[in-house]
Amino acid sequence: MSVKQALPFFEDDTRIHNILQVLSDIGLSYLKLGESTPSLSGGEAQRLKLVTYMKRNQKDQLFIFDEPTVGLHPKDVSVLVDVMDQLLDHHATIIVIEHDLDLIANADYINDLGPEGGINGGKIVATGTPQDICYNDESITGKYLKQHLNLFGLLKN
Template sequence: MRETVTPGQLFDHGRIRLATRPLHTVHALDVEIPKGRLTAVTGVSGSGKTTLVLESLVPALQTAATGERLPAHVTSVEPSGIERVNVVDASPIGTNVRSTVATYSGVLDELRRTYAALDESKSRGLTASDFSYNTGSLRCPRCEGTGQISLDVQFLPDVDIACPECDGTRYAVAAQDIRRGGPDGLSLPALLGLTVTKALSATEDLPKVGKKLQTLIDLGLGYLTLGEDTPALSGGEAQRLKLATELGRTQSAALFVLDEPSVGLHPLDIRTLLGVIDRLSAKGATVVVIEHDLDMIANADYIVDMGPGGGDAGGTIVATGTPVDIAQSTASVTGRYLAPVSGI
């Protein structure tokens, strides 16, 4: 379980206030969200969670930050200093295989500069741009840096296979000859073929690279290879990778919204995700999750429970408070199932 926040501490950092008119099957709402805390918005399917968070809170804060007119159904919002809203969903990262773990995390930019600074690179007149597998002179001429080629199979959809010329490394043979640490060292294509964990050991002398790789490991992503295509990642992996770029920044003016982040995750992965949220909170971030998972809900600092039912039978806030408050609420359906998890 996460460190418990007492009711008296919930609003120590301020509170976000939102008031709305009826929308869809959701009645007029008046809700407070504690700033700098983890809030879970709960309730049965169709109870109004998405309308509250994604159709009301998010656009209201976004328009307030830019000075634009509030959404028509929002009567008022008090941002409490929130200037940035990040909706971190589980949608794929990138639309093609040119997006990889290394490019998205920013590791490849550092590595290209490192390899360009080697004596062998300088003697060949190579710069960091030459080490780009998208446009550089060292990219594989056969697959043009995608690592794949398409086979046209008669009467069937095209089949993508690893490029036979570069064996999926994306680079031409010349790139294999430029190695860190002498003849037995690693080339850039070989380094991109390592897992994040192994790559950290191979780049101990590169603090900027090491910091980014350690963040990925802390997120439970150490098993991914640096050259792995991001569109192929699972929803949970994509969600955590998106958060990786945010962990090093001060987040006191930021709200993060995660829509069902526990879907498809193993309980151990949920623990890792809670650790990530703790790190964001330590940077001052406000985090709102739309959730059904009881373990995630029990670890929230504050809960806004929608319901009592779905559709026309829902659309109201039936209970708010700490997990203990909700578990003790006779009006909350969520509370009935939360009580055993919370040990009440």
């Protein structure tokens, strides 16, 4: 059965129900109980690992996510942003290596590397808030981030 189906089934077992609820809250309600972890995407595996940390105080905890949005639907990216906000509320520090503009737009601070990939990359092109990056002419990310934020009316002048 899926996590979603298991929630009402285990409602009388608080310990199991609480774990299932966190799985559902982080956007993994579709996973099947007993599903083999090698079948999960990288983003799913990273979120699954988060379940063990979600109810704890994360002060002095550093989380590093490598492309956690790969394969995620935009609604799931929104759930991931909410999960990261919860970690921050519990005093965690988060570093994310990412290309998804929705996630980048929610960052507190960005180190934009480039100007390209491979041997043509690896240099710090721009640093600052998403707004700072948008107005940095050296940043390719900034060009697309500016369009993205303008599209949703989120860019402040």
